[in-house]
Amino acid sequence: MNKTIDTWIKEHAEVSAKLAEDIFNHPELAEEEVNSAGYLRKYMEDLGFSIEENAGGMPTAFTAAWGSGKPVIGFLAEYDALPGLGQDPVPYRSERKGPGHGCGHNLLGAGCAAAAGALKAAMEKENLPGTIIFFGCPAEETLVGKVRMGKAGCFDDVDIAIAWHPVGVNKVSEERQQAMDSKIYRFYGKTAHAAASPEMGRSALDAAELMNVGVNYLREHVPDHVRMHYSYDSAGEKPNIVPDFAQLSYFIRARDRATVDDVSARVDKIAEGAALMTGTRMEMELLTGCDDTLVNETLCRFMMEAFQDVPAPVYTEEEKAFAAELRKNVEGDAHAGEPPLREWIEPLNGHPDPAFGSTDVANVSRIVPTVTLNAVATFNGSPGHHWAVTAVSGMSIGFKGMLYGAQAMAEGAYRLLLHPEVVEAAKKDFAENSGK
Template sequence: MGQKSIQEVAKNIWEYAEIRFEEHKSARELADYAANLGFKVEFGIGGLKTAFKATYGSGHPVIAILGEYDSLQGLSQKEDTAHKEKGNQENNGHGCGHHLLGSGAMMGAEIAKEYMEKNNLKGTIVYYGCPAEEGGSGKTWMIKNGEFQDVDVALTWHPFPYNGIFSMPTLANYQAYFRFEGKGSHAAASPHLGRSALDAVELMNVGCNFLREHIIQEARLHYAITNTGGISPNVVQPDAEVLYLMRAPKLKQVDEIFERVCDIARGAALMTGTKVKMLFDKGASEYKGNKEVEKVLYKNMVKFDNIKYTDEEIQYAKKFKDTLNENEITSEFGWISIAAGDKWDSIKEMMLKEYIFRGTIPYDENFNRLLPGSTDVGDVSKITPTGQIATACYAIGTPGHSWQNVAQGKSSIAMKGMEFAGKVIGQTAIDILMDKDLFEKIRKDFEKNREEYGSPIKYETNPIDL
């Protein structure tokens, strides 16, 4: 069978739209592509069925290139359509562009491998296929289960509506289920005999909503009720469950908030005469990029960022930008204005007037503003020097996790952004493999700033009595 193009791979993964830990076809698609190139593929690594690694070369330096391929629940959307309309994907959709992420990263691995082959370069390129970035922290599990240990430098990227270095620290997090067990009863005839697990969930949420006022500003607390205990008001709900996601700038702070959330769950159980179990779901550390890696990535972004768009592509982006309100279009202005420094005026004008981002946001190595989201790349960044970039794959202003994001996922704009990322990652890997001094500088900088790493996954995944 002939080799598919990397664009076909990305488009197929967009169609599969598989969610966390179920990315069987998506992972195979990428693994087969790598195997056809001559990479050695190992499937089901790090204790995860849909994780894999594809290795080329031997010895140090070991450069890891990280790919993702999971989609988001409920975001099925018709391609290229500038209004919300369900697509052919069963239910889910690539609203975070991970079909591009996995494929662009693979292109980077391919570029580096070809160069190594041609020039007889020593070292190793490992493509890590990482499942469940969305709500599963796949990389954190992979590290806990022994992966990434011999990696010297890690590179990755993420699709966005702009080009720049993804140097911002992100929030560490924990996600855990709280399962309440009460006693079912006839809600009218014998309510006194019932103990409502749904009451417990509601009281826990009330408690946590009050807690918000007394935690640090940057922390985030969100929940979803994953079991309401049934749809009948005439039955005292015997069981109910709520899923909590807790975030803060440092893992230690998440730990403290988590303890207080557990206390609230205990209190809710006590108030309602129910029992509560905690089931730990996932955790991720805060991200910290390596400045020396970021400098090389930036140099290569500027080298390759002269991307040409046709009038048709500009019109395509316009029709999506026209669906956004001013708040959506300007929502990223805050951090970009700081990062861009004295270039901000011209970048702002371009972002307001045009439809596809041009150029690269200037890189400032002292820029340290928090990005209020989380990524499991955080855990990789704790154990090896890591750099990541953002490239423009969508119309300016397109929000993450939106139908507009899914709709543009197979467009030629998305493909150009993906290939831009692949080129930058590939060239950066080559630069590090070629230049021993650069490699040493990166490692030294990492060791100097290294913080102790403890896995955020501290609990067994069986429910624990609280």
């Protein structure tokens, strides 16, 4: 274990937690992260990093760079919140109005900043060559940020990308997150009095409902791992007016990009058919499309060695009681016999592990060798995108997990600097599995 990194993390624990707390107290939705990005930019600038704003053409995206030469190590930070998940840092539902960090991205962004700062300190002390780039990536929850940044070439010069995510388990992630399309379907019809002259109307709502019926029949004829979710964004104003506009939002997921492309095209055809059946007009807008994760087993094995050498957090009895009470308030007695906090590191599987979620980190993994660490920042078995995650993300359990993840990332990155052969092996692994 590198002593400089260990010392830096400990000496900066309070300021790192304050950074996470500031982002927690000012939660902002995707592409609206003005304050959150500002806190992180200022933090990185104070550490001596040079800042470039508007990365990928997005006002709340930026890069912070330090050092020179190879290898170039990138840390992928996120900081957007989720709608409707505002919550005080208490073990019971205590709703705050507006968004909240129900995915722990306040910890994620601040943790990446701490990792970059600790690595910089070690490189300065030992006069090591290499470049650190902290990527301020907005809008992960809408799968937009890294997709746009990747298309703009932001990651092209990176040798290794490192990410982390707060969850309920400590592990080096081998999860192959799903590819996904995010689409909007708009139907345009014709208004009429729904009782007096319905024959004069063309219902956009009828088209939307027929589309959803068609998609629900499609479920029987797609692979088991395909997921199709939808919501109504607009469905008319009053029952006695034939709606001339309706809008649906769709997420279409699958384990691989080719399956998403196929199923997504079939959903488009269903939408076209619904418009034909109702005499309406349909428009489709692709908001974003993310890839499935390319797991780099070389990096997973290497980072696991570093993770295992980092001292694990020590939880107080009060923290354990907090986690236990929170879990009881969310799950009842379903897992009462299990420890409230997982204090061990899960072993590697040695192969990609199919998952049902999606992340735009996957798009980075298709550009450069990428690895993701998970660290405990919520109770054992916690659901994702939940107010309970918000609760823990604003208190000491979350902060401890953040610092644990930060030190593990920094330690792993430091060892990569000392072992260029591992960087080359990770690139070979990437080339063999990506086809690039």
